[in-house]
Amino acid sequence: MNRHAQTARRQVFVNCPFDAAYRPLFHAIVFTLKVCDYEPRSALEADNAVETRFEKIVRIIRGCRLGIHDISRTESSPDGLPRFNMPLELGLFLGAAKYGRADQRRKIALVLDRERFRFQRYLSDIAGQDIRAHDNKPENIIHEIRKWLVAVESGQKLLGGQAIAKLYHAFQAQLPLLLSELKLQEDEVEFNDLVLIITNWLASLSAADRAN
Numbered sequence: 137m138n139r140h141a142q143t144a145r146r147q148v149f150v151n152c153p154f155d156a157a158y159r160p161l162f163h164a165i166v167f168t169l170k171v172c173d174y175e176p177r178s179a180l181e182a183d184n185a186v187e188t189r190f191e192k193i194v195r196i197i198r199g200c201r202l203g204i205h206d207i208s209r210t211e212s213s214p215d216g217l218p219r220f221n222m223p224l225e226l227g228l229f230l231g232a233a234k235y236g237r238a239d240q241r242r243k244i245a246l247v248l249d250r251e252r253f254r255f256q257r258y259l260s261d262i263a264g265q266d267i268r269a270h271d272n273k274p275e276n277i278i279h280e281i282r283k284w285l286v287a288v289e290s291g292q293k294l295l296g297g298q299a300i301a302k303l304y305h306a307f308q309a310q311l312p313l314l315l316s317e318l319k320l321q322e323d324e325v326e327f328n329d330l331v332l333i334i335t336n337w338l339a340s341l342s343a344a345d346r347a348n
Contacts, residue, residue: 144201144239145289147175151225152206152248154180156323160308163330164274165204167304168281170334171346172294174202179225180327193225198240202288203229204281206248208270246284248277275301295346303346307337 148169152162169176177196179189187195197203205226210218226247233243252269268284270276279297286294295303314333315322325333338346 144199146173147177147200147202149197149200149203149225149229150176150178151203151222151229153209153219153222158206158209160274161206161270161272161277163308164277164304165206165281166327166330167307167334168278168300170331170338171300171303172282172285172292174285176331178327194228197225197229197232201242201244203243203245204248205229205245206270208248208250208272244288246281248280274304278304299346303341307334310337 150162150165150169152158152165154162166176177200179193179196181196182192184192203226205222207222207226209222226245229243229245232240233245234241236243247265247267248270249267250269250272252267268280270280275297278301282294282297282300286292311333312322314337315325318329318333320329
């Protein structure tokens with residue numbers, strides 16, 4: 137396996153809402169991936185005026201073998217229109233898997249919603265996909281991602297879902313202090329900040345801390 141393929145194996149495109157209401161779930165997704173030694177990727181990771189947002193998303197999807205897609209945000213905005221970014225990015229990912237080169241056809245997706253069959257009322261074209269439900273609970277999303285990663289690659293020794301959830305809650309409890317040390321407000325935390333903070337916090341734990 138070449139270096140590019142090895143890198144892509146551990147990279148996961150995260151396609152989900154980014155607003156404050158979704159933040160605990162977003163943190164749980166990123167946290168679970170880092171605990172399991174995967175690298176989360178997001179459209180939020182780079183800000184380059186030379187590259188359009190669509191081009192950036194295509195580039196990131198191209199470099200990721202795995203994708204987590206939460207299509208639960210279907211509510212209308214104050215102007216009466218829903219946001220369709222998540223279904224669009226899911227479509228790009230599925231299209232790459234169906235019509236791309238050989239390396240793209242190895243893509244694997246996890247699709248999430250609040251309720252397992254709710255998507256049939258607004259995105260019926262993906263009927264037949266195994267949609268996982270999280271009920272807007274970080275613990276549920278952690279368990280679903282962990283189960284998916286075990287199925288994606290057999291032989292991995294991953295912490296159990298309950299253990300990861302316990303670590304996640306410990307991290308969330310310490311997050312205000314971690315942000316204070318960095319002189320960061322919660323609404324100032326960018327995606328790259330979050331990944332680095334989680335990475336450093338996990339690195340500070342002993343093996344016993346992780347297991348307990």
